[in-house]
Amino acid sequence: MCGSWCFMQIKVNERSYTFEENTAAGAVRARIKPNADLLIVNGFPASAETLLNNDDRVILIRRGEVPDADELDALLTARHTPGVHESVKGSTIGIAGVGGLGSAIAIALARTGIGHMIIADFDIVEPSNLNRQQFFIDQIGLPKVYALRDTLVRINPNVRVTACHLRLTPANIAEIFGHAQVLAEAFDQAQQKVMLIETFAARFPDRPIVTGSGMAGYGPANTVLTQQVANNLYLCGDGCTAAAPGTGLMAPRVGVAAHHQANAVLRLLLGYNPATEEK
Amino acid sequence: MEIIFNGKPREIQASISIQEFLDQLRLDCLQVVVEHNRNIIPRQRLAETVLNRGDTLEVIHFVGGG
Incomplete structure:
Protein backbone atom coordinates (compact mmCIF):
# COMPACT_ATOMS: atom_id res chain seq x y z
CA MET A 1 0.00 0.00 0.00
CA ALA A 69 23.79 -3.15 32.55
CA ASP A 70 21.81 -1.29 29.88
CA GLU A 71 20.19 -4.44 28.58
CA LEU A 72 19.64 -6.14 31.90
CA ASP A 73 16.66 -4.05 32.92
CA ALA A 74 14.82 -4.88 29.72
CA LEU A 75 15.73 -8.55 29.76
CA LEU A 76 14.66 -9.02 33.38
CA THR A 77 11.21 -7.78 32.51
CA ALA A 78 10.91 -9.37 29.08
CA ARG A 79 7.95 -11.49 30.18
CA HIS A 80 6.11 -8.62 31.85
CA THR A 81 2.94 -7.25 30.39
CA PRO A 82 4.35 -4.36 28.29
CA GLY A 83 4.17 -1.02 30.07
CA VAL A 84 4.15 -2.44 33.59
CA HIS A 85 7.84 -2.03 34.22
CA GLU A 86 7.88 1.57 32.99
CA SER A 87 5.09 2.33 35.44
CA VAL A 88 6.70 0.77 38.50
CA LYS A 89 10.40 1.48 38.10
CA GLY A 90 9.92 5.02 39.39
CA SER A 91 7.94 3.82 42.42
CA THR A 92 8.92 3.67 46.07
CA ILE A 93 7.23 1.21 48.39
CA GLY A 94 7.71 0.33 52.05
CA ILE A 95 7.67 -3.12 53.66
CA ALA A 96 7.32 -3.20 57.46
CA GLY A 97 8.69 -6.51 58.68
CA VAL A 98 10.60 -8.96 56.48
CA GLY A 99 9.62 -12.32 57.91
CA GLY A 100 7.41 -14.80 56.10
CA LEU A 101 5.23 -12.14 54.48
CA GLY A 102 7.71 -9.33 53.96
CA SER A 103 10.56 -11.39 52.50
CA ALA A 104 8.25 -12.96 49.91
CA ILE A 105 6.58 -9.62 49.08
CA ALA A 106 10.01 -8.05 48.55
CA ILE A 107 11.22 -10.81 46.26
CA ALA A 108 8.07 -10.73 44.12
CA LEU A 109 8.27 -6.97 43.77
CA ALA A 110 12.02 -7.00 43.04
CA ARG A 111 11.31 -9.39 40.19
CA THR A 112 8.62 -6.95 39.04
CA GLY A 113 11.21 -4.18 38.91
CA ILE A 114 9.89 -1.79 41.56
CA GLY A 115 12.38 1.08 41.61
CA HIS A 116 12.93 1.57 45.32
CA MET A 117 12.04 -0.55 48.34
CA ILE A 118 12.34 0.54 51.94
CA ILE A 119 12.51 -2.54 54.16
CA ALA A 120 12.56 -2.40 57.94
CA ASP A 121 12.90 -5.11 60.61
CA PHE A 122 14.82 -5.49 63.88
CA ASP A 123 15.18 -9.25 63.70
CA ILE A 124 18.01 -11.58 62.70
CA VAL A 125 17.77 -14.76 60.62
CA GLU A 126 17.22 -17.88 62.74
CA PRO A 127 16.93 -21.54 61.74
CA SER A 128 13.23 -21.59 62.69
CA ASN A 129 12.58 -18.89 60.08
CA LEU A 130 13.64 -21.09 57.20
CA ASN A 131 10.38 -23.06 57.11
CA ARG A 132 8.65 -20.11 55.45
CA GLN A 133 10.88 -17.07 55.16
CA GLN A 134 12.98 -16.30 52.09
CA PHE A 135 16.41 -16.68 53.69
CA PHE A 136 19.23 -19.22 53.42
CA ILE A 137 21.25 -21.30 55.85
CA ASP A 138 24.36 -19.23 55.18
CA GLN A 139 22.41 -16.12 56.27
CA ILE A 140 21.66 -17.39 59.79
CA GLY A 141 22.70 -14.73 62.30
CA LEU A 142 22.52 -11.83 59.84
CA PRO A 143 20.02 -9.02 60.29
CA LYS A 144 17.08 -10.00 58.07
CA VAL A 145 17.01 -6.69 56.24
CA TYR A 146 20.66 -7.02 55.17
CA ALA A 147 20.28 -10.66 54.20
CA LEU A 148 17.18 -9.83 52.16
CA ARG A 149 18.86 -6.84 50.51
CA ASP A 150 21.68 -9.13 49.34
CA THR A 151 19.13 -11.55 47.88
CA LEU A 152 17.14 -8.80 46.16
CA VAL A 153 20.27 -7.36 44.54
CA ARG A 154 21.21 -10.83 43.29
CA ILE A 155 17.78 -11.04 41.64
CA ASN A 156 17.56 -7.51 40.27
CA PRO A 157 20.47 -5.08 40.73
CA ASN A 158 18.35 -2.25 39.35
CA VAL A 159 16.13 -2.21 42.43
CA ARG A 160 17.33 0.25 45.04
CA VAL A 161 16.91 -1.19 48.54
CA THR A 162 16.96 0.93 51.70
CA ALA A 163 17.46 -1.54 54.53
CA CYS A 164 16.62 -0.32 58.05
CA HIS A 165 17.73 -2.62 60.85
CA LEU A 166 15.60 -1.26 63.67
CA ARG A 167 12.38 -1.72 65.58
CA LEU A 168 9.53 0.25 64.03
CA THR A 169 7.67 2.38 66.57
CA PRO A 170 5.13 5.23 66.45
CA ALA A 171 8.13 7.57 66.78
CA ASN A 172 10.00 6.48 63.63
CA ILE A 173 7.44 5.02 61.20
CA ALA A 174 6.63 8.30 59.43
CA GLU A 175 10.30 9.09 58.98
CA ILE A 176 11.36 5.64 57.77
CA PHE A 177 8.49 5.31 55.30
CA GLY A 178 8.17 9.02 54.45
CA HIS A 179 8.75 8.36 50.74
CA ALA A 180 6.71 5.16 50.45
CA GLN A 181 3.75 5.56 48.07
CA VAL A 182 2.30 2.29 49.32
CA LEU A 183 3.06 0.49 52.59
CA ALA A 184 2.97 -3.27 52.98
CA GLU A 185 2.35 -4.34 56.59
CA ALA A 186 4.15 -7.62 57.15
CA PHE A 187 4.51 -7.97 60.91
CA ASP A 188 3.88 -11.12 62.91
CA GLN A 189 2.09 -9.75 66.00
CA ALA A 190 -1.50 -8.49 65.69
CA GLN A 191 -0.92 -5.55 68.03
CA GLN A 192 2.08 -4.46 65.99
CA LYS A 193 0.02 -4.62 62.80
CA VAL A 194 -2.55 -2.30 64.40
CA MET A 195 0.13 0.06 65.70
CA LEU A 196 1.73 0.38 62.26
CA ILE A 197 -1.55 0.98 60.44
CA GLU A 198 -2.76 3.58 62.94
CA THR A 199 0.56 5.42 62.87
CA PHE A 200 1.04 5.46 59.10
CA ALA A 201 -2.61 6.30 58.36
CA ALA A 202 -2.58 9.19 60.83
CA ARG A 203 0.42 10.76 59.11
CA PHE A 204 -0.31 9.79 55.49
CA PRO A 205 -4.09 9.30 55.24
CA ASP A 206 -4.04 9.34 51.44
CA ARG A 207 -1.50 6.55 51.02
CA PRO A 208 -2.71 2.97 50.75
CA ILE A 209 -1.70 0.27 53.20
CA VAL A 210 -1.76 -3.42 52.28
CA THR A 211 -1.95 -5.58 55.38
CA GLY A 212 -1.88 -9.31 56.09
CA SER A 213 -4.08 -11.07 58.64
CA GLY A 214 -4.97 -14.75 58.85
CA MET A 215 -2.57 -17.04 56.97
CA ALA A 216 -1.56 -19.64 59.56
CA GLY A 217 -2.05 -23.37 59.15
CA TYR A 218 -2.76 -25.38 56.03
CA GLY A 219 -6.40 -24.58 55.46
CA PRO A 220 -7.57 -24.07 51.88
CA ALA A 221 -5.58 -21.46 49.98
CA ASN A 222 -8.89 -20.37 48.46
CA THR A 223 -9.99 -18.77 51.72
CA VAL A 224 -7.14 -16.24 51.48
CA LEU A 225 -8.60 -13.10 49.89
CA THR A 226 -7.72 -9.49 49.15
CA GLN A 227 -10.42 -7.22 50.56
CA GLN A 228 -10.79 -3.50 50.89
CA VAL A 229 -11.60 -3.15 54.58
CA ALA A 230 -11.32 0.61 54.91
CA ASN A 231 -10.88 3.65 52.68
CA ASN A 232 -7.15 3.14 52.14
CA LEU A 233 -6.63 -0.25 53.76
CA TYR A 234 -6.53 -3.57 51.92
CA LEU A 235 -6.40 -6.81 53.89
CA CYS A 236 -4.92 -10.03 52.51
CA GLY A 237 -5.57 -13.27 54.35
CA ASP A 238 -8.49 -15.29 55.63
CA GLY A 239 -8.98 -12.70 58.37
CA CYS A 240 -9.23 -15.23 61.18
CA THR A 241 -6.62 -18.02 61.29
CA ALA A 242 -4.10 -16.84 63.85
CA ALA A 243 -0.70 -18.33 64.50
CA ALA A 244 -1.30 -20.18 67.77
CA PRO A 245 -0.28 -23.33 69.62
CA GLY A 246 -1.33 -26.15 67.30
CA THR A 247 -1.60 -23.87 64.27
CA GLY A 248 1.78 -23.04 62.81
CA LEU A 249 2.97 -20.76 60.04
CA MET A 250 4.13 -22.52 56.91
CA ALA A 251 5.54 -21.53 53.57
CA PRO A 252 2.60 -22.40 51.29
CA ARG A 253 -0.19 -20.43 52.93
CA VAL A 254 2.04 -17.59 54.16
CA GLY A 255 3.30 -17.39 50.57
CA VAL A 256 -0.25 -17.22 49.23
CA ALA A 257 -1.04 -14.28 51.52
CA ALA A 258 2.30 -12.57 50.77
CA HIS A 259 1.70 -12.78 47.05
CA HIS A 260 -1.82 -11.42 47.50
CA GLN A 261 -0.12 -8.49 49.19
CA ALA A 262 2.53 -8.11 46.47
CA ASN A 263 -0.14 -8.19 43.77
CA ALA A 264 -2.20 -5.63 45.69
CA VAL A 265 0.83 -3.33 45.89
CA LEU A 266 1.43 -3.75 42.16
CA ARG A 267 -2.20 -3.01 41.32
CA LEU A 268 -2.16 0.12 43.47
CA LEU A 269 0.99 1.37 41.75
CA LEU A 270 -0.64 0.77 38.36
CA GLY A 271 -3.77 2.65 39.43
CA TYR A 272 -6.07 -0.32 39.96
CA ASN A 273 -8.16 -1.29 42.96
CA PRO A 274 -6.48 -4.38 44.46
CA ALA A 275 -9.76 -6.02 45.44
CA THR A 276 -11.88 -5.51 42.33
CA GLU A 277 -11.57 -5.19 38.56
CA GLU A 278 -12.05 -1.44 38.92
CA LYS A 279 -9.47 1.07 37.79
CA MET B 1 -29.80 6.09 67.01
CA GLU B 2 -28.60 4.24 63.92
CA ILE B 3 -25.07 3.98 62.57
CA ILE B 4 -23.58 1.85 59.83
CA PHE B 5 -21.36 -0.69 61.57
CA ASN B 6 -19.19 -2.92 59.37
CA GLY B 7 -21.46 -2.21 56.44
CA LYS B 8 -24.78 -2.89 58.17
CA PRO B 9 -27.29 -0.62 59.97
CA ARG B 10 -27.10 -0.98 63.74
CA GLU B 11 -29.03 0.66 66.59
CA ILE B 12 -26.75 2.01 69.29
CA GLN B 13 -27.14 4.15 72.37
CA ALA B 14 -26.94 7.89 71.56
CA SER B 15 -23.83 9.94 72.36
CA ILE B 16 -21.46 7.15 73.22
CA SER B 17 -17.80 7.15 72.31
CA ILE B 18 -16.18 4.64 70.00
CA GLN B 19 -14.31 3.22 73.00
CA GLU B 20 -17.59 2.64 74.87
CA PHE B 21 -19.06 0.96 71.79
CA LEU B 22 -16.02 -1.34 71.47
CA ASP B 23 -16.24 -2.13 75.20
CA GLN B 24 -19.89 -3.14 74.79
CA LEU B 25 -18.79 -5.50 71.98
CA ARG B 26 -15.97 -6.77 74.23
CA LEU B 27 -13.43 -6.03 71.47
CA ASP B 28 -9.77 -5.71 72.40
CA CYS B 29 -8.82 -2.35 70.96
CA LEU B 30 -5.17 -3.39 70.79
CA GLN B 31 -6.08 -5.86 68.03
CA VAL B 32 -8.49 -3.78 65.99
CA VAL B 33 -8.17 -0.93 63.52
CA VAL B 34 -11.12 1.45 63.71
CA GLU B 35 -12.24 3.50 60.75
CA HIS B 36 -14.75 6.25 61.54
CA ASN B 37 -16.34 8.08 58.60
CA ARG B 38 -13.50 6.87 56.35
CA ASN B 39 -10.69 8.00 58.67
CA ILE B 40 -8.62 5.57 60.71
CA ILE B 41 -8.77 6.60 64.37
CA PRO B 42 -5.69 6.03 66.56
CA ARG B 43 -6.56 4.17 69.75
CA GLN B 44 -5.71 7.15 71.99
CA ARG B 45 -8.58 9.02 70.33
CA LEU B 46 -11.18 6.26 70.63
CA ALA B 47 -12.44 7.49 74.01
CA GLU B 48 -12.86 11.11 72.92
CA THR B 49 -14.55 10.39 69.57
CA VAL B 50 -18.33 10.39 69.97
CA LEU B 51 -20.57 8.56 67.51
CA ASN B 52 -23.32 10.47 65.75
CA ARG B 53 -26.45 9.35 63.92
CA GLY B 54 -25.61 8.06 60.42
CA ASP B 55 -21.87 7.63 61.09
CA THR B 56 -20.05 4.79 59.42
CA LEU B 57 -17.82 2.67 61.61
CA GLU B 58 -15.59 -0.14 60.40
CA VAL B 59 -13.84 -2.30 62.98
CA ILE B 60 -11.19 -4.55 61.51
CA HIS B 61 -9.96 -7.31 63.79
CA PHE B 62 -6.40 -8.56 63.33
CA VAL B 63 -4.87 -11.92 64.11
CA GLY B 64 -1.18 -12.75 64.48
CA GLY B 65 1.08 -14.44 61.94
CA GLY B 66 3.40 -13.37 59.20
Whole structure:
Protein backbone atom coordinates (compact mmCIF):
# COMPACT_ATOMS: atom_id res chain seq x y z
CA MET A 1 0.00 0.00 0.00
CA CYS A 2 2.76 2.39 0.83
CA GLY A 3 5.46 1.03 -1.44
CA SER A 4 8.96 0.21 -0.37
CA TRP A 5 9.39 3.30 1.81
CA CYS A 6 7.23 2.20 4.66
CA PHE A 7 9.05 1.66 7.93
CA MET A 8 8.19 0.79 11.46
CA GLN A 9 9.79 1.48 14.80
CA ILE A 10 10.63 -1.60 16.85
CA LYS A 11 12.18 -1.68 20.30
CA VAL A 12 14.78 -4.42 20.55
CA ASN A 13 16.13 -5.00 24.06
CA GLU A 14 14.68 -1.58 24.89
CA ARG A 15 16.59 0.24 22.12
CA SER A 16 14.73 1.69 19.15
CA TYR A 17 15.41 0.46 15.63
CA THR A 18 13.78 1.09 12.27
CA PHE A 19 12.76 -1.85 10.10
CA GLU A 20 10.81 -2.21 6.90
CA GLU A 21 7.19 -3.16 7.34
CA ASN A 22 6.43 -6.86 7.49
CA THR A 23 9.81 -7.73 8.92
CA ALA A 24 9.77 -11.04 10.77
CA ALA A 25 11.17 -11.49 14.26
CA GLY A 26 13.86 -13.79 12.86
CA ALA A 27 15.15 -11.03 10.56
CA VAL A 28 15.41 -8.67 13.52
CA ARG A 29 17.41 -11.29 15.37
CA ALA A 30 19.71 -11.75 12.35
CA ARG A 31 20.48 -8.06 12.31
CA ILE A 32 20.75 -7.25 16.03
CA LYS A 33 21.82 -10.41 17.86
CA PRO A 34 22.22 -13.43 15.60
CA ASN A 35 23.31 -15.74 18.44
CA ALA A 36 20.16 -15.14 20.50
CA ASP A 37 18.35 -18.40 21.20
CA LEU A 38 15.24 -16.90 22.80
CA LEU A 39 12.90 -14.55 21.00
CA ILE A 40 10.21 -12.67 22.93
CA VAL A 41 7.68 -10.39 21.24
CA ASN A 42 5.48 -8.15 23.42
CA GLY A 43 6.14 -10.22 26.52
CA PHE A 44 5.57 -13.63 24.98
CA PRO A 45 7.90 -16.20 23.37
CA ALA A 46 7.57 -16.02 19.60
CA SER A 47 8.77 -17.92 16.55
CA ALA A 48 11.23 -16.50 14.02
CA GLU A 49 8.40 -16.28 11.48
CA THR A 50 6.30 -13.91 13.62
CA LEU A 51 5.61 -10.74 11.62
CA LEU A 52 6.18 -7.56 13.57
CA ASN A 53 4.10 -4.41 13.76
CA ASN A 54 5.02 -0.82 14.51
CA ASP A 55 5.85 -0.22 18.23
CA ASP A 56 6.33 -3.92 18.96
CA ARG A 57 8.86 -4.82 21.63
CA VAL A 58 11.31 -7.55 20.86
CA ILE A 59 13.65 -9.11 23.40
CA LEU A 60 16.56 -11.22 22.21
CA ILE A 61 18.23 -13.40 24.78
CA ARG A 62 21.29 -15.59 24.54
CA ARG A 63 20.91 -18.22 27.25
CA GLY A 64 23.64 -18.15 29.87
CA GLU A 65 24.98 -14.77 28.82
CA VAL A 66 25.07 -12.03 31.47
CA PRO A 67 23.95 -8.92 29.62
CA ASP A 68 25.46 -5.48 30.08
CA ALA A 69 23.79 -3.15 32.55
CA ASP A 70 21.81 -1.29 29.88
CA GLU A 71 20.19 -4.44 28.58
CA LEU A 72 19.64 -6.14 31.90
CA ASP A 73 16.66 -4.05 32.92
CA ALA A 74 14.82 -4.88 29.72
CA LEU A 75 15.73 -8.55 29.76
CA LEU A 76 14.66 -9.02 33.38
CA THR A 77 11.21 -7.78 32.51
CA ALA A 78 10.91 -9.37 29.08
CA ARG A 79 7.95 -11.49 30.18
CA HIS A 80 6.11 -8.62 31.85
CA THR A 81 2.94 -7.25 30.39
CA PRO A 82 4.35 -4.36 28.29
CA GLY A 83 4.17 -1.02 30.07
CA VAL A 84 4.15 -2.44 33.59
CA HIS A 85 7.84 -2.03 34.22
CA GLU A 86 7.88 1.57 32.99
CA SER A 87 5.09 2.33 35.44
CA VAL A 88 6.70 0.77 38.50
CA LYS A 89 10.40 1.48 38.10
CA GLY A 90 9.92 5.02 39.39
CA SER A 91 7.94 3.82 42.42
CA THR A 92 8.92 3.67 46.07
CA ILE A 93 7.23 1.21 48.39
CA GLY A 94 7.71 0.33 52.05
CA ILE A 95 7.67 -3.12 53.66
CA ALA A 96 7.32 -3.20 57.46
CA GLY A 97 8.69 -6.51 58.68
CA VAL A 98 10.60 -8.96 56.48
CA GLY A 99 9.62 -12.32 57.91
CA GLY A 100 7.41 -14.80 56.10
CA LEU A 101 5.23 -12.14 54.48
CA GLY A 102 7.71 -9.33 53.96
CA SER A 103 10.56 -11.39 52.50
CA ALA A 104 8.25 -12.96 49.91
CA ILE A 105 6.58 -9.62 49.08
CA ALA A 106 10.01 -8.05 48.55
CA ILE A 107 11.22 -10.81 46.26
CA ALA A 108 8.07 -10.73 44.12
CA LEU A 109 8.27 -6.97 43.77
CA ALA A 110 12.02 -7.00 43.04
CA ARG A 111 11.31 -9.39 40.19
CA THR A 112 8.62 -6.95 39.04
CA GLY A 113 11.21 -4.18 38.91
CA ILE A 114 9.89 -1.79 41.56
CA GLY A 115 12.38 1.08 41.61
CA HIS A 116 12.93 1.57 45.32
CA MET A 117 12.04 -0.55 48.34
CA ILE A 118 12.34 0.54 51.94
CA ILE A 119 12.51 -2.54 54.16
CA ALA A 120 12.56 -2.40 57.94
CA ASP A 121 12.90 -5.11 60.61
CA PHE A 122 14.82 -5.49 63.88
CA ASP A 123 15.18 -9.25 63.70
CA ILE A 124 18.01 -11.58 62.70
CA VAL A 125 17.77 -14.76 60.62
CA GLU A 126 17.22 -17.88 62.74
CA PRO A 127 16.93 -21.54 61.74
CA SER A 128 13.23 -21.59 62.69
CA ASN A 129 12.58 -18.89 60.08
CA LEU A 130 13.64 -21.09 57.20
CA ASN A 131 10.38 -23.06 57.11
CA ARG A 132 8.65 -20.11 55.45
CA GLN A 133 10.88 -17.07 55.16
CA GLN A 134 12.98 -16.30 52.09
CA PHE A 135 16.41 -16.68 53.69
CA PHE A 136 19.23 -19.22 53.42
CA ILE A 137 21.25 -21.30 55.85
CA ASP A 138 24.36 -19.23 55.18
CA GLN A 139 22.41 -16.12 56.27
CA ILE A 140 21.66 -17.39 59.79
CA GLY A 141 22.70 -14.73 62.30
CA LEU A 142 22.52 -11.83 59.84
CA PRO A 143 20.02 -9.02 60.29
CA LYS A 144 17.08 -10.00 58.07
CA VAL A 145 17.01 -6.69 56.24
CA TYR A 146 20.66 -7.02 55.17
CA ALA A 147 20.28 -10.66 54.20
CA LEU A 148 17.18 -9.83 52.16
CA ARG A 149 18.86 -6.84 50.51
CA ASP A 150 21.68 -9.13 49.34
CA THR A 151 19.13 -11.55 47.88
CA LEU A 152 17.14 -8.80 46.16
CA VAL A 153 20.27 -7.36 44.54
CA ARG A 154 21.21 -10.83 43.29
CA ILE A 155 17.78 -11.04 41.64
CA ASN A 156 17.56 -7.51 40.27
CA PRO A 157 20.47 -5.08 40.73
CA ASN A 158 18.35 -2.25 39.35
CA VAL A 159 16.13 -2.21 42.43
CA ARG A 160 17.33 0.25 45.04
CA VAL A 161 16.91 -1.19 48.54
CA THR A 162 16.96 0.93 51.70
CA ALA A 163 17.46 -1.54 54.53
CA CYS A 164 16.62 -0.32 58.05
CA HIS A 165 17.73 -2.62 60.85
CA LEU A 166 15.60 -1.26 63.67
CA ARG A 167 12.38 -1.72 65.58
CA LEU A 168 9.53 0.25 64.03
CA THR A 169 7.67 2.38 66.57
CA PRO A 170 5.13 5.23 66.45
CA ALA A 171 8.13 7.57 66.78
CA ASN A 172 10.00 6.48 63.63
CA ILE A 173 7.44 5.02 61.20
CA ALA A 174 6.63 8.30 59.43
CA GLU A 175 10.30 9.09 58.98
CA ILE A 176 11.36 5.64 57.77
CA PHE A 177 8.49 5.31 55.30
CA GLY A 178 8.17 9.02 54.45
CA HIS A 179 8.75 8.36 50.74
CA ALA A 180 6.71 5.16 50.45
CA GLN A 181 3.75 5.56 48.07
CA VAL A 182 2.30 2.29 49.32
CA LEU A 183 3.06 0.49 52.59
CA ALA A 184 2.97 -3.27 52.98
CA GLU A 185 2.35 -4.34 56.59
CA ALA A 186 4.15 -7.62 57.15
CA PHE A 187 4.51 -7.97 60.91
CA ASP A 188 3.88 -11.12 62.91
CA GLN A 189 2.09 -9.75 66.00
CA ALA A 190 -1.50 -8.49 65.69
CA GLN A 191 -0.92 -5.55 68.03
CA GLN A 192 2.08 -4.46 65.99
CA LYS A 193 0.02 -4.62 62.80
CA VAL A 194 -2.55 -2.30 64.40
CA MET A 195 0.13 0.06 65.70
CA LEU A 196 1.73 0.38 62.26
CA ILE A 197 -1.55 0.98 60.44
CA GLU A 198 -2.76 3.58 62.94
CA THR A 199 0.56 5.42 62.87
CA PHE A 200 1.04 5.46 59.10
CA ALA A 201 -2.61 6.30 58.36
CA ALA A 202 -2.58 9.19 60.83
CA ARG A 203 0.42 10.76 59.11
CA PHE A 204 -0.31 9.79 55.49
CA PRO A 205 -4.09 9.30 55.24
CA ASP A 206 -4.04 9.34 51.44
CA ARG A 207 -1.50 6.55 51.02
CA PRO A 208 -2.71 2.97 50.75
CA ILE A 209 -1.70 0.27 53.20
CA VAL A 210 -1.76 -3.42 52.28
CA THR A 211 -1.95 -5.58 55.38
CA GLY A 212 -1.88 -9.31 56.09
CA SER A 213 -4.08 -11.07 58.64
CA GLY A 214 -4.97 -14.75 58.85
CA MET A 215 -2.57 -17.04 56.97
CA ALA A 216 -1.56 -19.64 59.56
CA GLY A 217 -2.05 -23.37 59.15
CA TYR A 218 -2.76 -25.38 56.03
CA GLY A 219 -6.40 -24.58 55.46
CA PRO A 220 -7.57 -24.07 51.88
CA ALA A 221 -5.58 -21.46 49.98
CA ASN A 222 -8.89 -20.37 48.46
CA THR A 223 -9.99 -18.77 51.72
CA VAL A 224 -7.14 -16.24 51.48
CA LEU A 225 -8.60 -13.10 49.89
CA THR A 226 -7.72 -9.49 49.15
CA GLN A 227 -10.42 -7.22 50.56
CA GLN A 228 -10.79 -3.50 50.89
CA VAL A 229 -11.60 -3.15 54.58
CA ALA A 230 -11.32 0.61 54.91
CA ASN A 231 -10.88 3.65 52.68
CA ASN A 232 -7.15 3.14 52.14
CA LEU A 233 -6.63 -0.25 53.76
CA TYR A 234 -6.53 -3.57 51.92
CA LEU A 235 -6.40 -6.81 53.89
CA CYS A 236 -4.92 -10.03 52.51
CA GLY A 237 -5.57 -13.27 54.35
CA ASP A 238 -8.49 -15.29 55.63
CA GLY A 239 -8.98 -12.70 58.37
CA CYS A 240 -9.23 -15.23 61.18
CA THR A 241 -6.62 -18.02 61.29
CA ALA A 242 -4.10 -16.84 63.85
CA ALA A 243 -0.70 -18.33 64.50
CA ALA A 244 -1.30 -20.18 67.77
CA PRO A 245 -0.28 -23.33 69.62
CA GLY A 246 -1.33 -26.15 67.30
CA THR A 247 -1.60 -23.87 64.27
CA GLY A 248 1.78 -23.04 62.81
CA LEU A 249 2.97 -20.76 60.04
CA MET A 250 4.13 -22.52 56.91
CA ALA A 251 5.54 -21.53 53.57
CA PRO A 252 2.60 -22.40 51.29
CA ARG A 253 -0.19 -20.43 52.93
CA VAL A 254 2.04 -17.59 54.16
CA GLY A 255 3.30 -17.39 50.57
CA VAL A 256 -0.25 -17.22 49.23
CA ALA A 257 -1.04 -14.28 51.52
CA ALA A 258 2.30 -12.57 50.77
CA HIS A 259 1.70 -12.78 47.05
CA HIS A 260 -1.82 -11.42 47.50
CA GLN A 261 -0.12 -8.49 49.19
CA ALA A 262 2.53 -8.11 46.47
CA ASN A 263 -0.14 -8.19 43.77
CA ALA A 264 -2.20 -5.63 45.69
CA VAL A 265 0.83 -3.33 45.89
CA LEU A 266 1.43 -3.75 42.16
CA ARG A 267 -2.20 -3.01 41.32
CA LEU A 268 -2.16 0.12 43.47
CA LEU A 269 0.99 1.37 41.75
CA LEU A 270 -0.64 0.77 38.36
CA GLY A 271 -3.77 2.65 39.43
CA TYR A 272 -6.07 -0.32 39.96
CA ASN A 273 -8.16 -1.29 42.96
CA PRO A 274 -6.48 -4.38 44.46
CA ALA A 275 -9.76 -6.02 45.44
CA THR A 276 -11.88 -5.51 42.33
CA GLU A 277 -11.57 -5.19 38.56
CA GLU A 278 -12.05 -1.44 38.92
CA LYS A 279 -9.47 1.07 37.79
CA MET B 1 -29.80 6.09 67.01
CA GLU B 2 -28.60 4.24 63.92
CA ILE B 3 -25.07 3.98 62.57
CA ILE B 4 -23.58 1.85 59.83
CA PHE B 5 -21.36 -0.69 61.57
CA ASN B 6 -19.19 -2.92 59.37
CA GLY B 7 -21.46 -2.21 56.44
CA LYS B 8 -24.78 -2.89 58.17
CA PRO B 9 -27.29 -0.62 59.97
CA ARG B 10 -27.10 -0.98 63.74
CA GLU B 11 -29.03 0.66 66.59
CA ILE B 12 -26.75 2.01 69.29
CA GLN B 13 -27.14 4.15 72.37
CA ALA B 14 -26.94 7.89 71.56
CA SER B 15 -23.83 9.94 72.36
CA ILE B 16 -21.46 7.15 73.22
CA SER B 17 -17.80 7.15 72.31
CA ILE B 18 -16.18 4.64 70.00
CA GLN B 19 -14.31 3.22 73.00
CA GLU B 20 -17.59 2.64 74.87
CA PHE B 21 -19.06 0.96 71.79
CA LEU B 22 -16.02 -1.34 71.47
CA ASP B 23 -16.24 -2.13 75.20
CA GLN B 24 -19.89 -3.14 74.79
CA LEU B 25 -18.79 -5.50 71.98
CA ARG B 26 -15.97 -6.77 74.23
CA LEU B 27 -13.43 -6.03 71.47
CA ASP B 28 -9.77 -5.71 72.40
CA CYS B 29 -8.82 -2.35 70.96
CA LEU B 30 -5.17 -3.39 70.79
CA GLN B 31 -6.08 -5.86 68.03
CA VAL B 32 -8.49 -3.78 65.99
CA VAL B 33 -8.17 -0.93 63.52
CA VAL B 34 -11.12 1.45 63.71
CA GLU B 35 -12.24 3.50 60.75
CA HIS B 36 -14.75 6.25 61.54
CA ASN B 37 -16.34 8.08 58.60
CA ARG B 38 -13.50 6.87 56.35
CA ASN B 39 -10.69 8.00 58.67
CA ILE B 40 -8.62 5.57 60.71
CA ILE B 41 -8.77 6.60 64.37
CA PRO B 42 -5.69 6.03 66.56
CA ARG B 43 -6.56 4.17 69.75
CA GLN B 44 -5.71 7.15 71.99
CA ARG B 45 -8.58 9.02 70.33
CA LEU B 46 -11.18 6.26 70.63
CA ALA B 47 -12.44 7.49 74.01
CA GLU B 48 -12.86 11.11 72.92
CA THR B 49 -14.55 10.39 69.57
CA VAL B 50 -18.33 10.39 69.97
CA LEU B 51 -20.57 8.56 67.51
CA ASN B 52 -23.32 10.47 65.75
CA ARG B 53 -26.45 9.35 63.92
CA GLY B 54 -25.61 8.06 60.42
CA ASP B 55 -21.87 7.63 61.09
CA THR B 56 -20.05 4.79 59.42
CA LEU B 57 -17.82 2.67 61.61
CA GLU B 58 -15.59 -0.14 60.40
CA VAL B 59 -13.84 -2.30 62.98
CA ILE B 60 -11.19 -4.55 61.51
CA HIS B 61 -9.96 -7.31 63.79
CA PHE B 62 -6.40 -8.56 63.33
CA VAL B 63 -4.87 -11.92 64.11
CA GLY B 64 -1.18 -12.75 64.48
CA GLY B 65 1.08 -14.44 61.94
CA GLY B 66 3.40 -13.37 59.20
